[in-house]
Amino acid sequence: MIKMPFIPVSQPFIGERAKELVNECLDTGWISSQGTYVGLFEREFAKYVGASFAISVTSGTAALHLALMALEVGPGDEVIVPDLTFAATANAVLLCGARPVLCAVESATWTMDLRDCESLISPKTKAIIPVHLYGNPVDMNALLKLAESREIAIIEDCAESLGATLNEEHMGTFGTVGCYSFFANKLLSTGEGGMLTTNDAQLADRIRVLRDHGMSPEKRYWHEFAGLNYRMTNIQAAIGVAQLELLDEFTSLRTHQELLYKDLLSGVEGIIFKKEVDGAKPVNWLMSLRLVSTDESKNIKTLHQWLRENNVDSRPFFFPLHEQPPYFDNREALKSTNILSQSGLSLPTFIGLKDEQIEQICQLITRFMTTNI
Structure with missing residues (x-):
């Protein structure tokens, strides 16, 4: 191969x-x-x-x-x-x-x-x-x-x-x-x-x-x-x-990419996308998702490694600020951010990314989530 x-x-x-x-x-x-x-x-x-x-x-x-x-x-x-x-x-x-x-931060919208x-x-x-x-x-x-x-x-x-x-x-x-x-x-x-x-x-x-x-x-x-x-x-x-x-053209193309990702991954169990508030029209800065699975082997770290092994870059969500030295805060309400951070991943999103490449990426993710790797 x-x-x-x-x-x-x-x-x-x-x-x-x-x-x-x-x-x-x-x-x-x-x-x-x-x-x-x-x-x-x-x-x-x-x-x-x-x-x-x-x-x-x-x-x-x-x-x-x-x-x-x-x-x-x-x-x-x-x-x-x-x-x-x-x-x-x-x-x-x-x-x-x-x-x-x-x-x-809300676990559904990923915002304040x-x-x-x-x-x-x-x-x-x-x-x-x-x-x-x-x-x-x-x-x-x-x-x-x-x-x-x-x-x-x-x-x-x-x-x-x-x-x-x-x-x-x-x-x-x-x-x-x-x-x-x-x-x-x-x-x-x-x-x-x-x-x-x-x-x-x-x-x-x-x-x-x-x-x-x-x-x-x-x-x-x-x-x-x-x-x-x-x-x-x-x-x-x-x-x-x-x-x-060219911004309208860029935005339209990235929206197309997001819809294609969602269409190809929407039936994969354990994959969750962000929720939008009423009246909102988001932009696709980076195509991002959450992985929530009962199988402990199916997590963001192993998915990131799997994609990397197959020549696809990805990026984990930001670390919660409350865990980092300059902003440390042990308030209980912030602990839920850890779960959100540890389950999030961003996928390739840029002008020039082809539909066939998105299809290949989604095939890799589907294979990872549905088989024993």
């Missing part, structure tokens, strides 16, 4: 249009943050998601950090963060000197448990960061009801959910600020990079100043605040402009 070529979990797509715009940047010499593509990318991105303002930055982590800084989150404040997320969500809180308070979230709100709670994990929207309408009566800011972590909607409104436009990542494995990629969105003009201005060393836009080299250099380059923005032109 001939092994099929290695299939990675993700693979960035650049395209000829992006190369054209990058070459234009190189030809004109405008390669730093002063070029015209930065502003164009911000305007077109804001239009795409339906936000009043968009501010480009160096990464999704920088977006979260700036959002917290602009909202004056600092020592003595608490920010509620889901227990199952990439560490950047909690790290941004710690970098502001505030305390991340870990919230339980709003009942637990409500129980964690205290007089010190300055913000809540819902994460639309693996492209699945949080029930933002319910969360906003919790926050608005208490005047708590909502910072949406949309690193994995660009293009996802709830009642036809884009994620990142419900809260006070939306934060996006353009890392290489995201639906839209600039290599590294990120974006903030908001409908608050004063907040947008403050974010821009903080992004540029805290320097006054009216008086050069005069600093109103202690800021940072989180500016996106013109080259990155040029790639972003080109990718934004």
Whole structure:
């Protein structure tokens, strides 16, 4: 039997249009943050998601950090963060000197448990960061009801959910600020990079100043605040402009991939997919599933190894934050996250992945689950 070529979990797509715009940047010499593509990318991105303002930055982590800084989150404040997320969500809180308070995650949706979230709100709670994990929207309408009566800011972590909607409104436009990542494995990629969105003009201005060393836009080299250099380059923005032109096509293709995976695996006992809240339209950032089997030999670790042996890459879910040293928390309600984390796996999902490859991957998973390997 001939092994099929290695299939990675993700693979960035650049395209000829992006190369054209990058070459234009190189030809004109405008390669730093002063070029015209930065502003164009911000305007077109804001239009795409339906936000009043968009501010480009160096990464999704920088977006979260700036959002917290602009909202004056600092020592003595608490920010509620889901227990199952990439560490950047909690790290941004710690970098502001505030305390991340870990919230339980629902086993069905894989997103923030709003009942637990409500129980964690205290007089010190300055913000809540819902994460639309693996492209699945949080029930933002319910969360906003919790926050608005208490005047708590909502910072949406949309690193994995660009293009996802709830009642036809884009994620990142419900809260006070939306934060996006353009890392290489995201639906839209600039290599590294990120974006903030908001409908608050004063907040947008403050974010821009903080992004540029805290320097006054009216008086050069005069600093109103202690800021940072989180500016996106013109080259990155040029790639972003080109990718934004294709984003609907990317989203449609990834949706097709998810539906094909689900169709081929839906009858396999022990395979569970994420549940969507009413009115949600997720995006397929990474095709992810849970494996729940009474057979102890059928677990995520052995499935991951089986796929690897057959030249297919896969990725386990994030470790719960509460188990990791910087965020350790032994609260009983968080223990359920361990079960979710240990049963989750992400499969290959990228532009260029062929239907035949998805069929081969699903055949391998079906064989693993239904026979003695």
